[in-house]
Structure formats: C-alpha cells, structure tokens
Amino acid sequence: MNAEKSPDSRIVKHAVLGDMPAQKEVTIYFEGKPLKALEGEPIMATLVAAGVTVFRYTKKGSPRRMFCGIGRCTDCVMTVDGVPGVRTCVTEVREGMRVERQQGVGSWKVQAEASHAQ
Amino acid sequence: MRNDGKPAVVIGAGPAGLCAAIELKKAGAPVVLMDENAKPGGQLFKQIHKFFGSQEHKAGIRGFDIGKELLAESLRLGIDVRLKTEVVGIEAGLKVWAVEDRSKSYTFDAGTLILATGATENALSFPGWTLPGIMTAGCAQTLINVHRVLPGQRVLMVGSGNVGVIVAYQLMQAGAQVAAVIEALPRLGGYGVHTAKVRRAGVPFYCSTTIIRAEGRESVERAVIASIDAKFQPIPGTEQTLDVDTICLAVGLTPSIELACIAGCKQIYIPELGGTMPAHDEFMRSSLESVYVVGDIAGVEEASTAMEEGRLAGIHAAWAMGYMDETTMKTKTEETKTRLKALRQGVFGQKRFEAKKRIVEGRKEA
Numbered sequence: 001m002n003a004e005k006s007p008d009s010r011i012v013k014h015a016v017l018g019d020m021p022a023q024k025e026v027t028i029y030f031e032g033k034p035l036k037a038l039e040g041e042p043i044m045a046t047l048v049a050a051g052v053t054v055f056r057y058t059k060k061g062s063p064r065r066m067f068c069g070i071g072r073c074t075d076c077v078m079t080v081d082g083v084p085g086v087r088t089c090v091t092e093v094r095e096g097m098r099v100e101r102q103q104g105v106g107s108w109k110v111q112a113e114a115s116h117a118q
Numbered sequence: 119m120r121n122d123g124k125p126a127v128v129i130g131a132g133p134a135g136l137c138a139a140i141e142l143k144k145a146g147a148p149v150v151l152m153d154e155n156a157k158p159g160g161q162l163f164k165q166i167h168k169f170f171g172s173q174e175h176k177a178g179i180r181g182f183d184i185g186k187e188l189l190a191e192s193l194r195l196g197i198d199v200r201l202k203t204e205v206v207g208i209e210a211g212l213k214v215w216a217v218e219d220r221s222k223s224y225t226f227d228a229g230t231l232i233l234a235t236g237a238t239e240n241a242l243s244f245p246g247w248t249l250p251g252i253m254t255a256g257c258a259q260t261l262i263n264v265h266r267v268l269p270g271q272r273v274l275m276v277g278s279g280n281v282g283v284i285v286a287y288q289l290m291q292a293g294a295q296v297a298a299v300i301e302a303l304p305r306l307g308g309y310g311v312h313t314a315k316v317r318r319a320g321v322p323f324y325c326s327t328t329i330i331r332a333e334g335r336e337s338v339e340r341a342v343i344a345s346i347d348a349k350f351q352p353i354p355g356t357e358q359t360l361d362v363d364t365i366c367l368a369v370g371l372t373p374s375i376e377l378a379c380i381a382g383c384k385q386i387y388i389p390e391l392g393g394t395m396p397a398h399d400e401f402m403r404s405s406l407e408s409v410y411v412v413g414d415i416a417g418v419e420e421a422s423t424a425m426e427e428g429r430l431a432g433i434h435a436a437w438a439m440g441y442m443d444e445t446t447m448k449t450k451t452e453e454t455k456t457r458l459k460a461l462r463q464g465v466f467g468q469k470r471f472e473a474k475k476r477i478v479e480g481r482k483e484a
Contacts, residue, residue: 003268003291003292003293004293005268005293009267009268010266010267010268011262011266011267011268011292011293012266014266014291014292015291016166016180016291017166017263017266020266041265042265044261044265045261045265045266045267048261048265048267048268048269049267053250053251053336053337054250054336054337055250062248063249063250063336063337064248064250065250065251065253065337066253066257067241067252067253067254067257068238068239068253068254068256068257069253069254069256069257069258069260069261070161070256070257070260071154071155072238072239072374073238073241089257089260090154090155090156092156
C-alpha cells in the first residue's frame with residue numbers, strides 16, 4: 001500500500017506512523033559479519049532487517065527464527081557475547097555486540113574463555 | 119481501613135497496569151509499577167489502528183497515542199516505574215521477589231498486589247509449523263509497527279478474528295502482500311469494519327479452511343491449505359498451495375497466569391475468555407483479598423476494557439489501603455463499572471459480558 005522499504009527491509013515511510021525518525025547507528029557482528037543496527041532496537045529487528053532467516057538450529061538440526069516477538073516463547077534465542085539462550089526479541093543491540101547462531105542449547109563461551117585464561 | 123505504609127505493587131505496565139497505578143497514585147497511595155520490558159506500554163504501541171467504543175473510551179484514537187497519554191500521565195504523577203524488572207516469585211505475606219536487569223535480585227513487602235501480566239498468543243501445531251517464517255500475528259505486528267522491519271513479502275494469515283484482520287491490514291500498510299486469510303469456522307470472526315478493509319484490498323478469505331502443512335527447506339516457501347468438514351476434518355481433493363514466505367497465526371490468546379498461580383489465586387476455566395484464569399469479584403479482587411487481577415490475565419478482551427479494569431482495581435485498592443473514603447470509592451467504581459458495561463455490548467460484547475459474570479460467580483464460590 002503506502003509503505004516504502006529500504007533495501008534492508010526497514011519500513012522507512014508509513015501512512016500512519018510517518019517517516020522513520022533518524023536514529024543513531026551501532027554495529028553488531030552476526031557470525032562475525034558486521035551489521036548496521038539502530039540504537040534501542042532488539043537484536044531480532046536488526047537480523048530481520050538484514051534478511052537473516054535462521055537464528056538457531058535445534059539439537060536435531062531443525063532451523064528456528066522468531067515466534068512471539070515479545071519475550072515469551074524463547075524461539076529466537078541465540079548466543080550473545082558468549083552467553084547462549086539469550087532472547088534476541090527483548091535484548092537491545094549494543095555497539096560491538098557479537099551475535100551467533102547456536103546449535104541446540106549452545107555453550108557458554110564466556111566461561112570457556114575464562115577457564116582458558118586461568 | 120488499613121494503612122501500614124507498604125506499597126501497592128502493580129506487575130505489568132501495559133494499559134491495565136498503567137491505569138491501576140495512575141488511580142492509586144492519584145489517591146495518594148504508595149505504588150510501585152514493575153515491568154520486565156525496557157519500555158512501558160505493554161502491547162499498546164503496536165496498535166496503530168483506531169479504537170472502538172464511545173468518546174470516553176478513547177474511540178477513534180490510535181492505540182499508540184493512548185499509550186503516549188498514559189505514559190505522560192504516569193510521568194506527571196511521578197509514579198515509581200521499575201523497568202527491566204522481572205517478578206519471579208511471590209511469597210506468603212505478599213513478599214515480592216524481583217530481578218532487576220537480569221543481575222540484581224531483591225525482595226520487598228507489598229501491601230497490595232495488582233497483577234496485570236497480560237496474555238500470551240496461542241500456537242497452532244501442523245507439519246512444518248516450526249519453520250522460520252511462521253510466527254504469531256502479534257509478532258509480525260510488533261516487527262512492522264514498533265521496530266519497523268518487514269519479516270516477509272507474502273503472508274498467509276491463519277485466523278479471521280480481530281487480531282487476524284487488523285494485522286493483515288497492517289502488513290499491507292507496511293508493504294507486504296497478503297495471499298489469503300483463512301478461518302476454521304464457517305463464518306468470519308472479526309469486526310465488519312476491519313474485515314471489510316482487508317476484503318476491499320482484494321485479499322481472499324476462505325472459511326471452513328485450515329492449514330495442512332508448511333513447506334520449505336530452511337524457511338517457509340509454501341503453505342498448503344484445505345477445506346474442512348463440520349467435524350474439522352480436511353476434505354480430500356480441496357488442497358490449495360499458496361506461495362508465501364510468512365505464515366501468521368492469529369488463533370487466540372491465553373491469560374498469563376503464572377504469578378497468580380504462585381500467589382495462590384483460585385483459578386476458573388472460561389473458554390470464551392482464553393482458558394484458565396484467576397476468578398475475581400466485581401472490583402477485580404482475586405480469591406486473595408489483597409491481590410487484584412486486571413486486563414487480559416482476568417480474561418482476554420481488549421485494551422479499552424483492560425484500562426477500565428485497571429482503574430476499577432486501582433480505585434478499590436486505594437480505598438482498601440486507607441487512601442480514599444468509602445463514598446468516593448463507591449461513586450468512582452460505579453462510574454467505571456458503567457463504562458465497562460458499555461464496552462461489553464453488542465454481539466461480541468454480550469458474550470464477554472456473560473463470561474465475565476461467570477468469573478465473578480466463580481469467585482463467590484471460592
């Protein structure tokens with residue numbers, strides 16, 4: 001209808017909501033690749049804007065993305081800065097954040113690094 | 119009358135919780151409003167459509183504008199709003215256990231508890247339902263209206279109730295195509311105004327139809343739908359394949375009753391309002407005298423009714439805590455009840471009105 005999308009699936013013009021206000025950008029890293037994110041948005045929004053369709057794989061290798069989008073169902077969990085099982089729909093992006101797909105329940109990379117340092 | 123200085127704790131800063139906290143604070147009662155999210159407003163900010171009802175019910179105003187008004191009022195009143203604060207337990211004597219910012223845990227004593235925890239969207243199980251691209255209608259609505267990103271280009275909407283048709287329309291406003299809206303019942307479920315807008319845009323509606331399976335390798339590529347008979351069984355030979363990358367499920371909501379269960383509120387089963395929920399009296403008091411339940415946790419309805427229920431509980435709790443005289447409480451609760459009754463009229467409203475009466479009767483039996 002009246003919406004205009006930017007190449008990255010962001011809805012920049014909207015009949016009811018108006019033009020998207022200018023927001024400060026931050027960079028997050030998805031599987032090591034830099035992605036442009038908007039300050040204050042959840043990780044899920046950045047990934048959807050970038051066209052990421054698989055957020056994680058279950059133990060049996062089945063792909064998952066997001067389901068409820070408001071922090072209830074845990075479908076969208078990923079490994080964020082080494083911590084597995086983080087709900088990406090309710091976790092805000094931060095400059096330099098590392099976001100990775102997890103396999104099954106994932107593993108605590110933070111702990112592994114810490115014990116390695118010892 | 120009692121006034122032991124312990125605050126009223128409102129859990130959930132959506133429309134119901136905000137209104138309850140506002141009424142308490144206006145009466146001069148100490149109140150703490152907690153919400154696990156980073157921003158208050160609950161699901162109001164994704165409601166970009168105009169609300170129904172009369173003028174005093176904010177009809178004609180869009181949900182997010184109502185949200186802004188409520189936030190401004192709570193700010194003006196100086197309500198103690200604690201965001202990123204999850205309530206994870208309620209112990210006897212109304213000791214509230216909260217975790218702030220997923221790192222700081224603390225407990226404190228509440229004099230009164232108002233549970234405004236909302237509801238959770240239902241899932242629907244069919245082959246392929248876990249594929250990326252399948253999400254609740256509310257999830258798609260949050261993505262497009264709050265975060266302003268489009269989750270897909272071509273959508274199948276499952277469910278023709280108000281959520282289904284409103285989100286179908288909003289997906290089109292956001293730039294997506296809606297391939298179809300399907301409905302398992304023989305008739306459409308949403309308000310005529312919302313349904314007609316989607317129909318006028320050329321979207322086909324299929325009644326007595328269900329989704330058979332979703333197909334795709336790493337995400338949704340197709341949906342197979344089919345007609346169903348009076349016993350909801352698929353009729354062979356009626357299958358249709360739709361090329362879609364997104365399937366939205368608008369198949370109802372269930373009250374989020376976890377904290378009410380922990381607190382020990384008596385539950386009652388009312389299928390029309392979403393399943394099992396705490397029984398409550400005409401002032402929204404649960405089976406426990408100092409625990410109120412308001413909004414979708416007390417039966418899934420709409421933001422407009424949630425706000426009035428919040429006000430009703432807030433006023434009554436202010437009186438019970440000793441911050442309002444009985445005459446004022448009676449006048450104000452009567453006014454609120456009149457507005458609530460007006461919101462529960464008409465074909466849709468009457469059904470909810472009758473169901474809400476059963477909740478109150480269930481509380482009496484407790």
